[in-house]
Amino acid sequence: MNSNFKIIASPFMQKDIKVSNCGECASSCQSACKTSCTVANQSCENETRVNTLEQQREAQE
Amino acid sequence: MFGGLSNLVVATKGGVVVHAFKRFGKHFVYDTESGSLLETSKLFYLLCKAESAVGSAESAVGAESVLGGAESSKQKCAGVSQLEKEIAKFTASELEQARRDIETLKVGEILFVKPPDIKPQKLNRGLKAMCLHITHKCNLACKYCFAESGEGLYGAADECMSLAVGKRAIDFLIASSGARQNLEVDFFGGEPLLNFEVLKAIVYYARGLEGKHSKKFNFTLTTNALALDKKHFDFLNTEIFNVVISIDGRESVHNKVRNNSYKRVMDNAKAFVKARTSARVAIENGASGSGATKKGSSKNYASENSRGGIKSYYIRGTFTAENLDFANDVLHIYKQGFSNISLEPVVLKGGHRLEIKSEHLAQIDKEYERLGKAVAKINSEVSKGEISKKQTAENKALKNEAPKNANNKNQPLNFFHFNIDKFTGPCVEKRINACGAGTEYIAVTPNGDIYPCHQFAGFSEYLLGNVYDGLNKDKIYIGEKFLNTTVLDRLECEACFAKYHCSGGCFANSVVVNNNFYSVYRVGCEMFKSRLEVALALLSQKLM
Ligand code: SF4
Ligand code: SF4
Numbered sequence: 001m002n003s004n005f006k007i008i009a010s011p012f013m014q015k016d017i018k019v020s021n022c023g024e025c026a027s028s029c030q031s032a033c034k035t036s037c038t039v040a041n042q043s044c045e046n047e048t049r050v051n052t053l054e055q056q057r058e059a060q061e
Numbered sequence: 062m063f064g065g066l067s068n069l070v071v072a073t074k075g076g077v078v079v080h081a082f083k084r085f086g087k088h089f090v091y092d093t094e095s096g097s098l099l100e101t102s103k104l105f106y107l108l109c110k111a112e113s114a115v116g117s118a119e120s121a122v123g124a125e126s127v128l129g130g131a132e133s134s135k136q137k138c139a140g141v142s143q144l145e146k147e148i149a150k151f152t153a154s155e156l157e158q159a160r161r162d163i164e165t166l167k168v169g170e171i172l173f174v175k176p177p178d179i180k181p182q183k184l185n186r187g188l189k190a191m192c193l194h195i196t197h198k199c200n201l202a203c204k205y206c207f208a209e210s211g212e213g214l215y216g217a218a219d220e221c222m223s224l225a226v227g228k229r230a231i232d233f234l235i236a237s238s239g240a241r242q243n244l245e246v247d248f249f250g251g252e253p254l255l256n257f258e259v260l261k262a263i264v265y266y267a268r269g270l271e272g273k274h275s276k277k278f279n280f281t282l283t284t285n286a287l288a289l290d291k292k293h294f295d296f297l298n299t300e301i302f303n304v305v306i307s308i309d310g311r312e313s314v315h316n317k318v319r320n321n322s323y324k325r326v327m328d329n330a331k332a333f334v335k336a337r338t339s340a341r342v343a344i345e346n347g348a349s350g351s352g353a354t355k356k357g358s359s360k361n362y363a364s365e366n367s368r369g370g371i372k373s374y375y376i377r378g379t380f381t382a383e384n385l386d387f388a389n390d391v392l393h394i395y396k397q398g399f400s401n402i403s404l405e406p407v408v409l410k411g412g413h414r415l416e417i418k419s420e421h422l423a424q425i426d427k428e429y430e431r432l433g434k435a436v437a438k439i440n441s442e443v444s445k446g447e448i449s450k451k452q453t454a455e456n457k458a459l460k461n462e463a464p465k466n467a468n469n470k471n472q473p474l475n476f477f478h479f480n481i482d483k484f485t486g487p488c489v490e491k492r493i494n495a496c497g498a499g500t501e502y503i504a505v506t507p508n509g510d511i512y513p514c515h516q517f518a519g520f521s522e523y524l525l526g527n528v529y530d531g532l533n534k535d536k537i538y539i540g541e542k543f544l545n546t547t548v549l550d551r552l553e554c555e556a557c558f559a560k561y562h563c564s565g566g567c568f569a570n571s572v573v574v575n576n577n578f579y580s581v582y583r584v585g586c587e588m589f590k591s592r593l594e595v596a597l598a599l600l601s602q603k604l605m
Pocket of ligand 1: 567
């Protein structure tokens, strides 16, 4: 590890804009009274995307 | 001014948003526009912070409005000179190395990355989720409930949905869902169990239509558990993929706002979760196909509990100005044997005694970090396979009240808001679009009226139609207003490091608290940012 930094999460936003938006994931209400999901802890339901991301994960780990 | 928070939220020129922060005594740099997160040396952190702060002071946009005008500008300048002083303590060669590292990461598009060229699709692909107010009756009268807030929401408080309305709502959802396959129906109230027979019949009705229309329904239910009884268990454990039980934490805290219901609610919830856990284990062991978890997601309950068919639950609670030491409530719930926990700050309008105000934020920030530490500790011990014998003073208290039932023996503490999947989280479009209220999500009241979401129910301005007559053409513009307001359309969010996690927050909060659809609920923002920092820092420990 570099003495100044360790990468915890790699950049993904720029790559991800090309594959997004299939619309099958759960809805994500943020209100306190509800199941209240923050958007970011929603999971993705798009298998193609998840598989690609999993491959990237394996490559990274 | 908000805060007491030490971490500047800053934007540099060209829309780059880099956020340097400290948590758990460690330094982190988060690049909002690329999603990268680094754990860094102090010097690296200081340099990033200084670079961001200078850019921000020069461009003087976005963050200004979040942090509050001229005062924040002055504060930033003071911040920059303080940073310079700190940086001057390092040697020239240390500085050179750190600068070189930053440069390398810039070139490699890992840090200080330009925003992705997001072109919001703003697609209206029809409904995918519906909140069914199955009844407005309730067997509790919680002190902070919005149904009690006099907005006229639950005007006829003992209204129950009839099966006819329920069926019609399901038909409406299917007919309005376009090509979507996964549909969600959340049973909400009032207390949904008070209209249980109708609820069941609606579920069976919807199941009967799945094949014909190529849809898959996922039902969820939010209950106060006061009436939760064995007679409900089988149905809930077969048909409802997520059951959310409201418990606020310690007995005294819960009883004060939830009408002295602690004992009964806790007993019921324990019995239910025990039954549900067995049902879940049976599914997993039986591997009947529908229960498969996604590869690599075993630690991430958010992934696990998605549509894989595995029955999940959450204990959700609310904290208020009266229990700002809410980490104790989360830990209390965990100690009672529950692993999946969500505790939310209450949202109330000016003047309410339980309202969270800006002067509470510094304490809340510290509390999220304290909770993060406790969660990290518990989860690392769980992952080591045993509760450590060496007790520090801090977790001694925790040990004293060991779980009375074994629901969560060896289970990690899954605190909902710390649960971020850095690999397979939602796509960019989802991140900018928020909840989908009014476009892909609607609420239906007992008489069949349609609103953009459960929190808008009863606001005549937001009445969109009725399940019998469909959407009112004169109100189509309201759906469009929701559809066209992504986080990218909110000026106050432009320079916020949390924007792709928060999506601009809750529309209802903006309307209820600020009376302005396009504004943000700032107290909520600060709490959101606190817990996001903690969640990001926990990623470095691979504990969430
Ligand atoms: S507007 Fe708020 S309460 Fe309504 S669905 Fe969206 S996040 Fe939830
Ligand atoms: S609403 Fe969300 S994205 Fe916008 S400023 Fe607040 S925390 Fe940040």
